[in-house]
Amino acid sequence: MSDFLSMYSVQHWLESCPQGYLVGTEFGHPPGESESELIVSDPLLREQAIGTTVQLVVGERCALAASSGLINSAPDEASKRFLATQTLDEARHVEIFTQRLFDLGLKKSELESAIEQYANPNLMKFAEVLLEKVDRKDFVAGVVGQNVVLEGMAFSVFEMMYAGSQTLNPKFAHTLSGTIADERRHVGFGENRIGSLIQEHPEKKPAIERMQKEMSYYMLATFADSFRNNPAREEFKKLRMSTSGAPKAEWHGADLNALEPEEMESLLADTVLKEFKVRLGRIGIEYQTPIRP
């Protein structure tokens, strides 16, 4: 275990993240880049971007609370130190997505009320299920919930957003690329560290499987709320048409610019659930199919 954990040391993190892919960035993107004019100048698209970014802030606030909260229940020093780096990664994500809200024109004094207004109730429930495990100092369930379920979801969501933003909004795509690299490390730790702990504590499996099923349901409900009955649907169509001739926004074999919102929801949900199944299998947890909202 100690050899594997040396890959997750603070020194390794310093060299690969702050002194690696973040060098020369400012709030996660190259200095001087700004939000796409198409989004900032269209009230409906701007509001849509604010709403989406609020979900990212809510998710990252949950991840910050969970990773810092898990440090005191970690069973060994090396895990504590990895979670210390993850805590700072999550705080950085909170900061850069909050900064995006300001870049989209939100005033600092409006931040908390905007979060209250736009935060998806299903995403809040998703966070509650995880934070309840963290509060109980249940390290194994907490790491599965945080580093496999939450981070696995974030990884796919960010990847899809990255693919969709590369042409339309390079600044946001660049912001996302650093977070994707971070999430990859977090998911890797979850998979590698937790497998042996599950073997030591098989009695924890049923509760963890219930947690995964519950969190997965709230995740799917959040996706459904975001993609269905979207008031900006027509605006998005216009936006996509404005990029005709631009390179395809490819993700998992589909051109995101050519998909209807329901098709995007389905692609995202299926991708995340498939990843869950594979990752949970690796740590000895049986994937539980959630109810579809």
Place this chain on the structure above:
Amino acid sequence: MERGTRDEAADVHALEPEAFLEEVHSFEFWFQSVQGYLAGLSFGHRPDVHGAPLAPDERERLVTVLCNYCVGETAALEGASGLVAIAPNRLTKVFLATQVADEGRHLEVLLHRLAELGIPAPESEIERRASRSLLHFKRRLRELVESRDWEAAIFAQNVILEAMEFTVFQSHARTADLVTREVLQGIVKDERRHIGFGENELGRRLQASPHIRARIGEVKKELDHWVLESFEETLREIGVPNEERPELGRSYLEVVARLGFA
């Protein structure tokens, strides 16, 4: 504002109070700060720096001291991570997250130094050599954090513990072997930032709600004994002469006194 190019002292202190806090509590500020002194280091020291071999009794004393530094840094890591949950706003949460990573780094570089000194299983060695008074302090700090008493916990963590570490590490760095010196000097630079946060946060709260002072005074009274006892033990191990010890004790107490706790 590009990283690493800004004249920090010129910019930051010219900001309005709210903008100042927004700036100094951010990841961006943390990154600019540490980049200056951590770039090119491996586990807290330049890779090509090697300490001269230590005499057996020197090595033995250094191992005991480093083990106790690890206890202090573990207390700081657990304290700071617990404080994230009770921090009152976004900016303090982000600052504390930078502190969590700093404390994790301190623990790592100290454990690595122990390994360099030939300690194969630092965790059991730490348990064996840990000072009773420091362990008591660690337990009490955790209780304060778990009781969600923000002011008392910040006082114990970012004023008392950080000031104690700052004073001891600074003093030890003057006489330590080259490798240990570089490791400690890097930690001291972080501690300065942590103490600044504690003083600023608590200072503003004391100004706005003077009634907090009595409660913090009680915490100080309770912890002083354990702090000064572990202070004395460590200074003895690092070979600080008797006549210099009261001076160092005073400089620790001065930090606490700046907040009006004599």
